[in-house]
Amino acid sequence: NVVCTDIVHIHDKSLHYYAPKNPDTGAYDYFVQRYCEDLKVRRKDYDKQLKAFHQQQSSQQKDGGKKAKPKGRRKGDDSDDEATLQKKGLAPPKEPPKDY
Secondary structure: OOOOOOEEEEEOOEEEEEOOOOOOOOHHHHHHHHHHHHHHHHHHHHHHHHHHHHHHHHHHHHOOOOOOOOOOOOOOOOOOOHHHHHHHOOOOOOOOOOOO
């Protein structure tokens, strides 16, 4: 535990660095503690996005699904791709965070 000084964790196609402030404590214990905290934050964010998505879906069902169609839409216009819909809250959030 004390031999390891830094941990680099690959998650969601990005690198996350974990290095303890006190090198005598050990990097693995610090990593486990910080990773659990980060996982809780990601789960809360996911739950918040999922709740907003369900509220959006229920409000659309109450409206009867009637939505004004955009006029003058071009043939190759892909403004309803998944990322755009997710930003608007119309697409379900990505998969929940995994606990390895």
